[in-house]
Amino acid sequence: MTRISVNVDGTTYEDDVEPRLLLAHYLRDRLGLTGTPIGCDTSNCGTCTVDLDGVTVKSCSVLAVQADGCAVTTVQGLARDGEWTALQRAFHEQHGLQCGYCTPGMIMAARDLLRENPHPGPDEVRQALEGNLCRCTGYQNIVRAVLAASGQHDTSGHQVGEEVPA
Amino acid sequence: MTDQAVAPEVGRRRLRKEDARLITGQTNWTDNIQVAGLLHLAVLRSPMAHARITRVDVSPALERPGVIAAFSGADLAEGLGSLPCAWPVTEDIVLPEHPPIAVDEVRYAGDPVAVVVARDRYAAADALEAIEVDYDPLPPVLDLETALAPDAPLVHAGKGTNRCYTWPLSTGESFEAVRDRAEVILKRRYHQQRLIPNAMEPRAVVVTPLAASGEYTVYSATQIPHILRIMLAGVTGIPEHKLRVIAPDVGGGFGSKLQVYGEEALALTVARRLGRPVKWTESRSEGALATHHGRGMIQDVEIAATREGRLLGLKVDLLADMGAYLMLVTPGIPILGAFMYPAIYKMDAYEFHCTGVFTTRTPTDAYRGAGRPEATFAIERIMDELAGELGLDPVELRRRNWIRHEEFPYTTIAGLTYDSGDYEAATDKALALFGYDDLRAEQRERAKRGDPVRLGIGVSTYTEMCGLAPSRVLRDLRYSAGGWEAASIRMLPTGKVEVVTGTSPHGQGHETCWSQIAADVLGVPFEDVEVVHGDTRAAPQGMDTYGSRSLAVGGEAVHRAARTVVEKARKVAAHLLEASEQDLEFSGGVFSVKGSPEARKTIQEIAFETFTNHDLPDGVEPTINAEHVVDPENFSYPHGTHLCAVEVDTETGHTRIRSYVCVDDVGRAVNPMIVEGQVHGGLAQGIAQALYEEAVYDDDGNLVTGTLADYLVPSAADLPDFVTDRTETPAASNALGAKGVGEAGTIASTPAVVNAVVDALRPLGVHDVRMPCTPERVWRAVKEASA
Numbered sequence: 001m002t003r004i005s006v007n008v009d010g011t012t013y014e015d016d017v018e019p020r021l022l023l024a025h026y027l028r029d030r031l032g033l034t035g036t037p038i039g040c041d042t043s044n045c046g047t048c049t050v051d052l053d054g055v056t057v058k059s060c061s062v063l064a065v066q067a068d069g070c071a072v073t074t075v076q077g078l079a080r081d082g083e084w085t086a087l088q089r090a091f092h093e094q095h096g097l098q099c100g101y102c103t104p105g106m107i108m109a110a111r112d113l114l115r116e117n118p119h120p121g122p123d124e125v126r127q128a129l130e131g132n133l134c135r136c137t138g139y140q141n142i143v144r145a146v147l148a149a150s151g152q153h154d155t156s157g158h159q160v161g162e163e164v165p166a
Numbered sequence: 167m168t169d170q171a172v173a174p175e176v177g178r179r180r181l182r183k184e185d186a187r188l189i190t191g192q193t194n195w196t197d198n199i200q201v202a203g204l205l206h207l208a209v210l211r212s213p214m215a216h217a218r219i220t221r222v223d224v225s226p227a228l229e230r231p232g233v234i235a236a237f238s239g240a241d242l243a244e245g246l247g248s249l250p251c252a253w254p255v256t257e258d259i260v261l262p263e264h265p266p267i268a269v270d271e272v273r274y275a276g277d278p279v280a281v282v283v284a285r286d287r288y289a290a291a292d293a294l295e296a297i298e299v300d301y302d303p304l305p306p307v308l309d310l311e312t313a314l315a316p317d318a319p320l321v322h323a324g325k326g327t328n329r330c331y332t333w334p335l336s337t338g339e340s341f342e343a344v345r346d347r348a349e350v351i352l353k354r355r356y357h358q359q360r361l362i363p364n365a366m367e368p369r370a371v372v373v374t375p376l377a378a379s380g381e382y383t384v385y386s387a388t389q390i391p392h393i394l395r396i397m398l399a400g401v402t403g404i405p406e407h408k409l410r411v412i413a414p415d416v417g418g419g420f421g422s423k424l425q426v427y428g429e430e431a432l433a434l435t436v437a438r439r440l441g442r443p444v445k446w447t448e449s450r451s452e453g454a455l456a457t458h459h460g461r462g463m464i465q466d467v468e469i470a471a472t473r474e475g476r477l478l479g480l481k482v483d484l485l486a487d488m489g490a491y492l493m494l495v496t497p498g499i500p501i502l503g504a505f506m507y508p509a510i511y512k513m514d515a516y517e518f519h520c521t522g523v524f525t526t527r528t529p530t531d532a533y534r535g536a537g538r539p540e541a542t543f544a545i546e547r548i549m550d551e552l553a554g555e556l557g558l559d560p561v562e563l564r565r566r567n568w569i570r571h572e573e574f575p576y577t578t579i580a581g582l583t584y585d586s587g588d589y590e591a592a593t594d595k596a597l598a599l600f601g602y603d604d605l606r607a608e609q610r611e612r613a614k615r616g617d618p619v620r621l622g623i624g625v626s627t628y629t630e631m632c633g634l635a636p637s638r639v640l641r642d643l644r645y646s647a648g649g650w651e652a653a654s655i656r657m658l659p660t661g662k663v664e665v666v667t668g669t670s671p672h673g674q675g676h677e678t679c680w681s682q683i684a685a686d687v688l689g690v691p692f693e694d695v696e697v698v699h700g701d702t703r704a705a706p707q708g709m710d711t712y713g714s715r716s717l718a719v720g721g722e723a724v725h726r727a728a729r730t731v732v733e734k735a736r737k738v739a740a741h742l743l744e745a746s747e748q749d750l751e752f753s754g755g756v757f758s759v760k761g762s763p764e765a766r767k768t769i770q771e772i773a774f775e776t777f778t779n780h781d782l783p784d785g786v787e788p789t790i791n792a793e794h795v796v797d798p799e800n801f802s803y804p805h806g807t808h809l810c811a812v813e814v815d816t817e818t819g820h821t822r823i824r825s826y827v828c829v830d831d832v833g834r835a836v837n838p839m840i841v842e843g844q845v846h847g848g849l850a851q852g853i854a855q856a857l858y859e860e861a862v863y864d865d866d867g868n869l870v871t872g873t874l875a876d877y878l879v880p881s882a883a884d885l886p887d888f889v890t891d892r893t894e895t896p897a898a899s900n901a902l903g904a905k906g907v908g909e910a911g912t913i914a915s916t917p918a919v920v921n922a923v924v925d926a927l928r929p930l931g932v933h934d935v936r937m938p939c940t941p942e943r944v945w946r947a948v949k950e951a952s953a
Binding site (some may be wrong): 007018020021025028029032033034035036037038039042043045046047051074075076078079088091092093095097098099100101102103104107122125126127129130131132133134135136138139140141142143165 | 181182184185186187189190192193194195197198200229286287288364365368377415416417418420449450522561673674675746789839840842843844845846847848849851873875879881882883885887888911942947
């Protein structure tokens with residue numbers, strides 16, 4: 001067992017964990033945080049994507065001990081005082097989710113993209129989300145949501161809908 | 167409570183109620199459930215496709231830290247019945263026993279052989295490695311044709327054959343007769359590769375026992391909580407009234423969660439033995455082996471026509487891979503398709519013959535579209551081949567054969583009565599959006615200048631049957647249950663409304679759409695409606711969600727229940743307003759007396775006053791709640807035209823979708839935003855079959871595409887933007903006029919894409935590319951044609 005101290009979504013937790021425990025399982029099974037679902041065992045699907053000290057990682061490929069002394073942000077830590085972020089609002093308004101299982105990871109990956117590139121083109125959005133699989137939406141509305149959150153329209157000729165301040 | 171003017175909800179692009187919890191991570195996935203004393207179940211699976219089990223020793227696992235119990239198949243066999251097959255399509259079907267865990271013999275790689283229960287999931291997974299199993303290998307059965315040979319090794323030795331059933335259908339003139347007078351006859355063989363559904367949420371089940379009362383709550387990532395409850399009672403012998411099944415938030419299904427799985431029965435059995443709560447969650451690679459697969463067919467198709475392109479007859483000979491066992495509706499999937507091969511075309515003869523074949527592979531069952539995509543693929547592909555043979559434009563060939571708008575209702579040669587539709591309108595709209603003529607011109611120009619990147623244009627004019635299903639039809643098809651659906655509406659005393667539905671969503675937005683329907687009929691605000699689903703105690707009656715049935719059948723039940731609420735409220739209103747029922751008008755949620763509009767009550771006020779009232783007259787029930795069970799009179803028949811343009815690089819074999827346009831007629835759209843979203847998702851899955859996905863087995867019967875690293879589920883980078891539009895001919899089978907949309911995109915897109923790929927290469931002498939049309943397959947097809 002190894003003692004770790006991790007700040008998750010603004011709360012610091014001290015825990016003894018097995019060195020092999022994955023961060024994803026630590027968040028889910030130990031802390032009871034439901035916002036980080038797991039979709040695969042090969043780091044291909046991206047549903048468990050979180051922010052680890054400003055770096056976007058798939059939490060199924062990071063050990064909990066590696067998060068010792070770090071700050072983790074999950075989708076549950078995004079809204080402030082019940083106020084959704086622009087990305088969360090955009091996913092809602094553009095119908096960027098159906099079953100919603102991939103949504104936390106999508107939002108975290110899209111957040112990372114917009115941090116790096118506040119005004120991406122549609123192709124850049126598609127490339128940036130390549131590591132996050134969705135089985136319901138066909139991705140089009142996810143791309144629209146990311147563009148809308150960045151204050152842009154897409155180029156497909158479709159109306160993106162109401163713009164959302166980034 | 168004041169009455170509010172409510173704009174019509176049905177037809178409105180309503181943002182979804184479901185989203186708030188999903189976007190903020192406050193979800194209720196089955197794997198989230200944590201209860202005191204929870205134990206984790208792990209399943210040891212066969213590493214071989216086919217073998218006799220000679221020894222299982224679980225005792226070394228018991229010595230591992232954290233392990234509470236371990237069981238072999240033999241340990242669990244007592245009291246554990248066969249997993250059900252609810253669709254024995256013929257009287258003489260071969261129905262092998264399907265133990266939830268193998269006892270003597272394993273029949274596919276992934277077949278469960280032992281289980282471990284431990285204090286956490288890591289300990290459980292670790293302990294699996296300690297279990298000792300000896301196998302005596304048996305020959306795998308992998309090829310559908312050789313499996314039927316007299317000397318073939320047998321999947322179920324005791325049954326004496328790998329032939330599960332044969333199911334023929336022959337209507338109209340004899341095919342032989344029309345073949346004699348046909349001027350053109352084409353024969354083609356199409357392969358429907360096996361697909362792994364890969365819903366984003368892996369399967370999971372949690373069982374919590376209440377020892378004192380002998381009750382069990384089963385949480386499962388399932389599409390079918392109601393069916394599952396009945397079936398689990400049958401498999402485990404636990405009485406139905408002691409079982410409560412809850413499908414909490416479910417992360418996609420696509421048919422793969424329309425199932426009664428061994429792991430559900432095993433978790434229940436182990437929880438019962440130990441008297442402790444048990445959780446099992448599959449890993450993705452475990453799911454690839456043990457969650458049922460889709461498709462898996464070989465289609466021999468023959469079409470007969472005149473030189474002018476009039477269809478005379480169609481003959482389909484189908485081999486359908488059942489896999490190792492018959493699961494809930496495995497044998498019925500090809501039979502659903504049987505009725506769809508003639509599609510929207512008129513012809514004089516139709517012959518269909520299906521042989522179900524056992525193989526030593528993961529069982530197959532429903533996957534998005536379930537039989538209909540396969541049928542649509544075959545007819546739409548061979549129509550393109552026929553057009554090529556006759557030198558006709560593929561759209562023109564279709565026009566010459568389809569059912570005209572004015573001919574509806576039309577009974578097809580397969581015996582289905584299509585209620586409504588307008589194929590001309592949808593096609594004309596799609597062609598205009600697509601810029602068909604311009605693309606054809608560009609295609610000719612590219613071919614002329616010998617551009618190695620060829621343009622291909624693919625069309626698919628599909629129909630499907632949704633609204634599963636009229637119970638009388640299901641009886642004729644030997645399906646073991648009816649096709650009804652239930653809904654009830656509870657008017658709470660404060661005027662809030664609970665809509666209870668027997669359908670069980672997993673991403674389709676039922677909470678939003680059912681609220682829209684109820685709000686409209688009742689005249690209450692959308693926000694005042696809550697939809698209750700997926701819990702056999704809170705929503706006790708239902709047939710659940712699959713086959714694009716929810717709206718056309720379940721939505722209709724909600725609609726009828728709401729109308730009954732209004733009629734019951736009218737009786738109470740008449741009493742409260744001291745008027746006769748005939749003198750009451752109901753509009754916007756308000757009952758008012760004709761001629762004296764100031765005498766009025768909202769339906770929400772009536773709910774309250776019904777609750778508090780002490781002197782309702784005799785014969786007026788002190789409730790305005792209502793319940794309806796609807797058995798549909800007919801299927802519904804969405805249709806549409808899909809057009810795909812691809813650029814195929816003849817030097818690398820790479821295919822890029824340049825544009826995709828579809829115009830779907832799904833009847834009345836309750837929520838156009840949700841309709842469009844479901845079309846997008848369907849297209850992605852259909853395109854994936856055309857270009858990317860395939861469950862591949864090696865010669866020993868091992869699945870070699872068992873992870874998302876090997877099995878290509880397309881990402882955002884692999885798919886284009888789609889242009890979608892609609893036409894609208896209301897369904898006649900329900901008051902909403904809704905037809906169903908969840909499977910349309912998948913059914914239509916696969917042939918549209920493959921037709922486009924072949925169209926690009928036809929001038930080079932290519933007449934088919936087997937799915938998925940990977941760069942290697944395309945490249946080889948080009949090389950072989952030019953050799």
